[in-house]
Amino acid sequence: xxxxxxxxxxxxxxxxxxxxxxxxxxxxxxxxxxxxxxxxxxxxxxxxxxxxxxxxxxxxxxxxxxxxxxxxxxxxxxxxxxxxxxxxxxxxxxxxxxxxxxxxxxxxxxxxxxxxxxxxxxxxxxxxxxxxxxxxxxxxxxxxxxxxxxxxxxxxxxxxxxxxxxxxxxxxxxxxxxxxxxxxxxxxxxxxxxxxxxxxxxxxxxxxxxxxxxxxxxxxxxxxxxxxxxxxxxxxxxxxxxxxxxx
Amino acid sequence: xxxxxxxxxxxxxxxxxxxxxxxxxxxxxxxxxxxxxxxxxxxxxxxxxxxxxxxxxxxxxxxxxxxxxxxxxxxxxxxxxxxxxxxxxxxxxxxxxxxxxxxxxxxxxxxxxxxxxxxxxxxxxxxxxxxxxxxxxxxxxxxxxxxxxxxxxxxxxxxxxxxxxxxxxxxxxxxxxxxxxxxxxxxxxxxxxxxxxxxxxxxxxxxxxxxxxxxxxxxxxxxxxxxxxxxxxxxxxxxxxxxxxxxxxxxxxxxxxxxxxxxxxxxxxxxxxxxxxxxxxxxxxxxxxxxxxxxxxxxxxxxxx
Numbered sequence: 001x002x003x004x005x006x007x008x009x010x011x012x013x014x015x016x017x018x019x020x021x022x023x024x025x026x027x028x029x030x031x032x033x034x035x036x037x038x039x040x041x042x043x044x045x046x047x048x049x050x051x052x053x054x055x056x057x058x059x060x061x062x063x064x065x066x067x068x069x070x071x072x073x074x075x076x077x078x079x080x081x082x083x084x085x086x087x088x089x090x091x092x093x094x095x096x097x098x099x100x101x102x103x104x105x106x107x108x109x110x111x112x113x114x115x116x117x118x119x120x121x122x123x124x125x126x127x128x129x130x131x132x133x134x135x136x137x138x139x140x141x142x143x144x145x146x147x148x149x150x151x152x153x154x155x156x157x158x159x160x161x162x163x164x165x166x167x168x169x170x171x172x173x174x175x176x177x178x179x180x181x182x183x184x185x186x187x188x189x190x191x192x193x194x195x196x197x198x199x200x201x202x203x204x205x206x207x208x209x210x211x212x213x214x215x216x217x218x219x220x221x222x223x224x225x226x227x228x229x230x231x232x233x234x235x236x237x238x239x240x241x242x243x244x245x246x247x
Numbered sequence: 248x249x250x251x252x253x254x255x256x257x258x259x260x261x262x263x264x265x266x267x268x269x270x271x272x273x274x275x276x277x278x279x280x281x282x283x284x285x286x287x288x289x290x291x292x293x294x295x296x297x298x299x300x301x302x303x304x305x306x307x308x309x310x311x312x313x314x315x316x317x318x319x320x321x322x323x324x325x326x327x328x329x330x331x332x333x334x335x336x337x338x339x340x341x342x343x344x345x346x347x348x349x350x351x352x353x354x355x356x357x358x359x360x361x362x363x364x365x366x367x368x369x370x371x372x373x374x375x376x377x378x379x380x381x382x383x384x385x386x387x388x389x390x391x392x393x394x395x396x397x398x399x400x401x402x403x404x405x406x407x408x409x410x411x412x413x414x415x416x417x418x419x420x421x422x423x424x425x426x427x428x429x430x431x432x433x434x435x436x437x438x439x440x441x442x443x444x445x446x447x448x449x450x451x452x453x454x455x456x457x458x459x460x461x462x463x464x465x466x467x468x469x470x471x472x473x474x475x476x477x478x479x480x481x482x483x484x485x486x487x488x489x490x491x492x493x494x495x496x497x498x499x500x501x502x503x504x505x506x507x508x509x510x511x512x513x514x515x516x517x518x519x520x521x522x523x524x525x526x527x528x529x530x531x532x533x534x535x536x537x538x539x540x541x542x543x544x545x546x547x548x549x550x551x552x
Contacts, residue, residue, distance in 0.1 A: 006350055017338040083334040088390075091298060091330075092351040093323045 003094070007102025008109070015106060021072045025114060029064035033057060033118055037126040047187050050214065054129070057122050058209035059182035062144065062202050064114040066176060068107050069148025071169045074155040077103070078165035081156070086246050096246060104149065111145045112138075119213070131216035140212050144205045147229055150236035151201070157243025176202035204228035250309075251276045251398055251429045252297060257306035259292055266292045267303065268453035274431055276397075279424050281444030282433040283538060285548075289453040290433040291331055294400050297431075298328050310398065324352060327396035331403050333387035337376035341367055344375060345389055352394035365389045365419060381412030388419060399423060401432040405439060417443060437538035447538065451546050461538055468544045469495075470536035472510040476503045476517070477530040486520050506536060506544075 015021055033056075040052035048055060080086060089099060122128035130137075155172065159165045177183070179193070180202025186194050197203050204225040211217040211225070219226060252274040259267040267289045274280040282290045295301045297308050299319035308315040310322045335344055342358055349355030362368045365385040370378065378386065384404060391399055401420070405413040420443050423430055434440055440447045441461045448458040457464055465471065474494075479487075479501050487503065488496060494507025507513045510533050521528050542548075 003350070006347075010347060013343075014336055014338055080336070083337075084330070084332065085334055085336060087300065088330060088333060088335070089351075091300070091323065091326075091328045092348060092394075093320070093353075094351040 004098055004101050004105070007098055008105045011102050011106035012109070015072075015110065018076075021076070024067040024071055025064065025110060026117070028067060029060050029114060029118055030121060032063065033060045033121055034125065036060070037122070045185065047185070050210075051128075053122070053126050054214050055185065055210065056182075057118070057126075057128055058213055059180070059206045061115055061118050061141070061209050061213070062180065062206045063177055063182050064118060065111055065141070065144045065148050065205075066173050066202065068111050068114065069145060070152045070155065070176075071173050072110075073103075073107060073149060073152030074159065074169035075162065075165045077153070077156045078159050079162035081246065082160075082162045090246070107149060108142075108145050112141065115141050128214070130213055132213045133216070137213055140205075140208050143226075143229055143233065144209070147201050147205065147233040147236065150233055150240050154236045154240040154243060157240060157245060176200060179203070181206055199228060201229055201232035204232075249276050250274070251278075251311055252280075252431065253307075253309040254293070254297060255307040257293060257296060257308070258304045259289075259296060259301065260304055265453050267296070270306075270450070270453070270455050272448050272455060272458055274398075274429060276429055277424070277427050278446065279420065279430040279432070279444050281440040281447040282431070282450060283435065283437060283440045283444075283447050283542075284433075284450035285435055288435075288450040290435075290450055291402055293450070294402055294431060294433055298326065298400055299323070324394060325396055326398045326400060327391035327394060328400045329384075329387045329391040329402060329404060331406070333383065333390070335375045335386075337374065339375050340371070341373055341375065341378070341386055342371035344386065345393060348390045349393045354395065355393050356395050361389045361392060364392070364422070366415065379412075381408050381415065384408060384412070384416060385419070388416070392423075396428070398429045398431065401430065403433055403435070405434070405436065413439075437542065440538055449538070449542060449545065451542075456545055457541065464538060464541050465536045468536070468541045469508065470506045470540050470544060471508045472506070473534050473536045473540060474505040474507065474510060474513055474517070475530075475532045475534065476505075476528060477501070479503050479528070480526055482524060483521055483526050483528075486524065487517060490516060490520055492516055506540070 036056045037053050040056070043052045045052055045055060086099065090096070119130060123130060155165065155169055159168055179197045180200050181197060182202065186197050186203060189197060207225045208222050208229060211222045250273045254273065255271050257267050257270040258265070270293055282293065284290050292301060296303045297310065297315060299315060299322065311325050313321050315322050342362065345358045345361055349358060362371055365388050367382060367385055367389065370382055375383070375386065388404070405416050408416065420430055420432070432443065444461065446459060447461055447464065448455045449464070450456065459467065484498065484503060492505060492507070492513050493509045494505045494513055497504045505513055514533065517531070
């Protein structure tokens, strides 16, 4: 337990020193929430009884989770593996699951901080009203963390080089972002795209977050989206475990 | 003295290539044992199997009496390893890296002591990616020593270092030996093996082709001394070849090498033959034969290209 704590501290320290990770996980999402807040102001969309910024904000949280869970995880892990760091560590008594545990806990902490930061900015700067029960919000954010971290680690099993990891994780990130209704509502998409978009984890988590954080809906009303996100989480986790490699 | 590392019939294949082909040797406590050979001889694969990084196709490895292939976890506290290319997190400071690795072991040498030993005290606050090659190598040494191991593996510890940095590493290895540690090092520098190692295993194409003290290897190859003559005129060359000198002659252009066990005798003969013909020798030197010469004699090829 003490060693796990030290690993978490190490990962956190390394994270805070990586300027590109900090940019993508902190500055990038905050930039978008500020940008959309300024663009939309108090604008309403006609298809939903919410202010546009309230409609958009949960998607920015999804985006933030993806920067940590997919981008930082896939490129960070593949790079450290390629550099031979895990190989060197395997000569010490440090257990491999402790390395992994340290990374997961650190990313989870970052995800919780990112979410809190975005909510605070939304509330203070743009007067977004948060209706959801905190425990319920925490649970769905945790589901999102699990889902994207699983996808991130799944990618590390598929990708060999750090260069490729950077590129591929970025493509996955932007695909999930644009098709997930994060910058514009999926209601604006043509039908065939909307069907495809509907089964993506980013879309379902976007809907779940909006329902829970902004609209305070119960599980009964979003069971379909919860099921999709849960399915992605479990499925990706299983494949990630199968494909996982240290060298 | 007791045997600290014992390797028997180690074999490792990669497809059609036999990287390690029936390697056996044992290393005694307190010894500095060298594994010498050209690139691709199987040195690194051999030591990485002992360290537990690679699984052999067959063979046995015992480290401090423990079956290292069956119980690799048990030897981790007993050994220290410097890999050929040590990579660390780039955004970690020198002191943090040593603290970090020390924390992984049950007992660890204080970071300040270790940094002092590898002369990195004034670099302790620097990021790893800002270190020079020699500094990185010394940090890798510090990490290999952090658990105060009885057996230290150094894989090509001075490759790519300038002469000064190389000497730094050598003096650290000597101080390890003075403290009774067993050191196993691989190198393709014969000078390094001669300077540091009590015994040397010479490897080529996955096999150990000779194993002994450096001086004994030189003697066994019948190469106690080498007399080197440069810019030798044609007439003198043929006269020397016909002179039936007590040694073996090899010619290379106008340069001649005489490998001999009787250097003063050969020297006297050579100068007499030259003086009789009124030829002045421009350059003549006597040197001890080296492991380089041994490798050449055993394999017919140069250690370094």
